[in-house]
Amino acid sequence: MTEQAARRPPAGPRQALAALALAQFICSFAGSNMNVMINDISEDLDTTVQGVQVAITVFLVVMAALMIPGGKLTDRYGRKRCFLTGLAVYATGALLSAAAPNLGVLILGNSILEGIGTALLIPPVYILTTLLNPDRTSRARAFGVIMALGGIGAAAGPLIGGLITTGISWRAAFVFQALVIALIILLSRRLDDPLPPDPTRSFDVFGAVLSAVGLVLVVMGILAADNTIWLTVALLLLGAAVLAYFLHWVRAREASGGExxxxxxxxxxxxxxxxxxxxxxxxxxxxxxxxTAAAYLQTVRHYDAIRTGVVFTAATLGLLTASLAAERLAVRRSQRTLIMTGFIVCDAGVAALVALVATFSTAWAFVPGLLLIGLGLGVMLTPSVNLVQSQFPEKRQGEISGLSRSVSNLGSSFGTAIAGTILVSGLTTGAYAAAMITLAVVGLGGLAAAMRLPRGSEAGPVPAPPAPRGTDVYGNKD
Structure with a gap:
């Protein structure tokens, strides 16, 4: 290696982080930008608000259902290869969505192909971030950047989508996604995979099918709530039964020596x-x-895409502000404290959204609540991810990354399905309040979970030496 070549690698980590963070940004953007296109898409494709909600939710549930298999495939085929394959599939889906003549093709492109692409590319983002940043300080900083862009993608999705939809067309928003994917591929040329792929690793196809079917049935059950309670109960019970059998299957397979x-x-x-x-x-x-807020603004307040997106700027600013301060906050406060604070601030934001929107008809009534929710999420997104990823050694990063992202995307699916189902059942101020109050209850549940985090398990910002093989970063036996 020449002296000039030896000087090139230092630029690698920054370029790698840019590619990984942009990947999380565009996937989060895809999950929320369609919220401001509800009216435009439904009119252009001759469908309904419920139809667009189904497309959004199917995208989220496909991600959740396939994220665990996607994480597992990284061990066999390599993290970089899965990352690039996912980007290619995603871009194909984005371009197909841009040309969609009807809702069915939109679901194929956006919900299915983009969902599959995301499930392939997101686990490598978190695995590579963990492997490329062995100490807690650098890992917290890297996850801070990635989660900041992910949160901003979700929060700014309505604004960016609204600008593109109003200025050009909702179809151009999908072309924008494809262009960002092209940039990520360009940045990923020098991306290194610290661990070699292992083609001999087996893949549990039956387990993958069981987990995907179970998760899909559960979300379908929630979506069916506005039709009949019996169908909802039947789908939820069937989904729970499939997931229970999935757990039985993996226990039996593991006990017999299989993977x-x-x-x-x-x-x-x-x-x-x-x-x-x-x-x-x-x-x-x-x-x-x-x-909930985007659908209410468009269907009840009759805001267009750009006005709806501008309202969501408050959430974006809050999330960006908190995310930029994430590293400093990690130095001063434990991760447990940050997560608890985040849920408290989010619930305060939800309360403000309910109270102010019921009292005032101006768009400013949404700003304080959305700002607080953005701040709360920005405070706690990074600590939660770092807490989970840091509990496991390198050889288990594929599994835990797939599980972690599946759980997060399942939360996104539940959010759109639960709140959306409550809202579209009435599309009134009362339905809006009911949906937001439901989210406040969820926030209290998150606070209760955060309070149960043991103080001794808080991963602080102090650099830790690499854990011995077979142990986690705290020295616990694997």
Whole structure:
């Protein structure tokens, strides 16, 4: 290697982080930007608000259902290869969505292909971030950047989508996604995979099918709530039964010496379990608030896409402000404290959204609540992710990253499905309040989970040496 070549690698980490953070940004953007296109898409494609809600929710549930298999595939085929493949599939779906002549093609492109692409590319984002940043300080900083862009993508999705939809067309928003994907591929040329792929690793196909079917049935059950309670109960029970059999299957496979899709030992870590719960509820609140407020503004207040997007600027500013301060906050406060504070601030924001919107008809009534929700989410998104990822050694990053992202995206699915179902059942001020109050209750559940995090498990900002093989970063046996 020449001296000039030896000087090139230092630029690698920055370029790699840019690619990984942009990937999280565009996937989060895709989950929320359609919220301001509800009227435009429904009119152009001759469908309904419920039809667009289905497209949004199917995208989220496909991600959640396939994220665990996607994480597992990284061990066999390599993290970079899965990342690039996911980007290619995503871009194909975005371009197909841009040309969609009807709702069915939009669901194929946006909900299915973009969902599959996201499930392939997101686990490598978190695995590579963990592997490329072995100490807690650099890892917290990297996750801070990634979660900041992810949260901003979700919060700013309505604004960016509104600007593009009003200025050009809702179809141009999907072209924008494809262009960002092209930039990510360009930045990923020098991306290194610290661990070699292992083609001999088996893949539990039956387990993957069981987990996907179970998760899809659960979300379908929630979506069916506005039709009949019996269908909802039947789908939820069937989904729970399939997921229970999935857990039985992986236990049996692991006991017989086979490699399951998801090791049940991942659930033996109490800190990780509580961290996963907080991740799920954070994204439920974010996506539930985004869909509820956007749908209410467009269908009840009759705002266009750009005015709706401008209202959401408050949430974006709040999230950006808190995310930029994430590293400083991590130095001064424990991760447990940050997560608890985040849920408290989010619930205060939800309360403001209900009270002020019921009292005032101006758009300014949404600003304080959305600002608080953005601040609360920005405070706690990074600590929750870092808490979970740091509990496991390198060899288990594929599994835990897939599980972590699946849990988060399932929260996004639940947020859109639960809050959206309550809202579209009435599309009134009362339905809006009911949906927001439901999200406030979810926030209280997140606070309760965060309070149960043991103080001794708080991963602080002090650099830690690499853990011995077979142990986690706290020295616990794997």
């Amino acid at each position: 399951p899709l998801l090791s049940v030992s991942l659930f033996r870590d109490r800190v990780s379990n509580l961290g996963l719960i907080t991740q799920n509820l954070q994204w439920l609140i974010l996506m539930g608030t985004s869909f």
